[in-house]
Amino acid sequence: MRAELAAFVSSVGLLVVGSSPAMRPVAAQEADGRTVTVRFEATFGDVPVSCATTYRDIGTSRSSVAITDFRFYVMDVRLVRPDGTEVPLSLSVDDLWQQDDVALLDFEDGTQRCANGTAETRDQVEGRAPGGLYTGLRFRVGVPFARNHRDPTLQPSPLNLTRMFWTWNAGYKFLRLDLRTAGQPQGWVVHLGSTGCTPNTTPLEVPTSCRFPNDVKVDLSPFDPDRDRVRVDLRALLADADVDVNDPDTAAGCMSGREDGDCKAVFGALGLPFGDAPGGTQRVFEVARRPEGAR
């Protein structure tokens, strides 16, 4: 018992030292630190995403679309100081929307066409960061590799939602946007996740790496976390896609398949490489500027 206790104390000590850049007592850190809430909004252009709304002029065919699901995971959230240095946002663990390294954003409310969803919605990521001024925000859309390939039935919330399972591909959907469109009333979807995952060579183990991680890198600046919001603009996501047709012999819409022509436009908007396109800067997440003093 004594040895276990000592080991526990020392590991706690290590943790404190490791997470405390200023090497100051925890209490002082807490006093200096602050809660940061990064707020998100999901839109088609300027119109908020809702399960009850139909959106027009979407994609190259100027289609009419309605959502039946829209959720995504974010990880690796960092705040950027004016001098360019990054500070990780230490996510608060609520065992519902957030674990320490991953958070779920959820813009469906389980009503109307979104009946397979959940009543709860989520439009923010909460955490703590050292006090001070922040002028930028960086994060990735995705699930940390170490969590992405474990048995999902053993994972805590929000990684236990079956709608986000991508079991055949040994991982999670990082982002799921399900649409009904004028031309594809049965569904045209975007299911983003890692592909090309190399199987491990030992029994009962999970992939060791994925050739196409497909996590989306977002870098927003200037961004004031006390005032601005992150807008995820689905009109921009689909701007170059034709959501009224489906590439023959492929999944409905884009389920991240490398042969699926429907993925080219979507991956391009997300800044992900696809085919001959090298990838670049994503065009879907942007800063929604709020008037001075507004939340």
Next chain:
Amino acid sequence: MMGPRAATLVFIALACVVAAGQRTAPARYVWDLPPGFPEPKVPPDNPMTAEKVALGRHLFYDPRLSVDGTYSCATCHRQVNAFSDGRRQAVGVTGDVHPRNSMGLTNVAYSPVLTWGNPTQRRLETQALVPMFGEQPIELGLSGQEDKLFARLRSDTRYGALIRAAFPEDADPFTLGNITKAIASFERTLISGRSPYDRFEAGNASAMSASAKRGLSLFFSERTECFHCHGGFNFTQTVDYAGKRFLEIEFHNTGLYNIDGRGGYPSPNTGVYALTNDPRDMGRFKAPTLRNIAMTAPYMHDGSIATLEEVLAHYEAGGRTLASGPDKGVGAASPLKSGFVKGFMLTPTERRDLVDFLDSLTDMTFISDARFSNPWVRQDGRLNVFENSRPDVRARR
């Protein structure tokens, strides 16, 4: 109603109390293995128990495991078909046609890799999530339905007893992990090794016909090369069991398609390639067990060959040629084809002999074994899945 059932319940209850009081380790699970079969490898986090197997059998056959209460695991894995379904391709609960032929579950406990061509599927526990929650295609259609699923299971008092017996240490045993563990435990019991061939191997020379014996010699010959991919006690090279230290997983391109002259298979059935996106993995699929193969027609990952005779013709030709249609091509010319699929000549008698040998791998006890049958069937043959009231409660009233 208070007869043997009540007595058994009392006995089980007593046994549980005794076991809990003594804190003894759970009794070692007793496999009923055919002679010569090794013990299956079981994940350390899901040791076999009779209680988990019983729960898993009820879940496997329960249509409440589908979105509209019409499909169960057993819809596409029917005991009479050695737990395949006789269809060319499976059809899901919403009408989605699966790109794949339903695999038989014969001896699935010995498979270190699951489904037709997915090197990442290593555990029955996680594989079960694919038919339950998969959306491409929709099979049981449970994605996003987990709350409703648990409400349905909780409403049936029979499940309360089954799941508490299977997971006695859980405060609330109704978890997805427990459901998949139980289904996996039941699936691991689906062991088949009592065919005429097995009786022949055990010394009963008359168990196989003369034709089947000649077919056996052909099967294990360098002329046909069948055994390279279908060898071993399970007639599939890819096999695992307790105590085996090496992991062996094989996938093969058999030249079934060659749609582009470069060995291409039609999308989405591209085999391991669909997972790894490595061009060398195009068309690589797992060699299924040949045990009970006569009961699992049609054949191949996409059910595109109807009979065993036609399967042999494919291998005789060293790869299938499709002369027309969108998938046309000369499989024999595929640069990705396994070196063992080199073609051979059979006389009509030899072809008959080989089919007779494959028929001798049929284990009739497997498809009639009551332990693997539907537990929800009443004595009058009707299902009692949706009769939720507890029989002993009803009797007392």
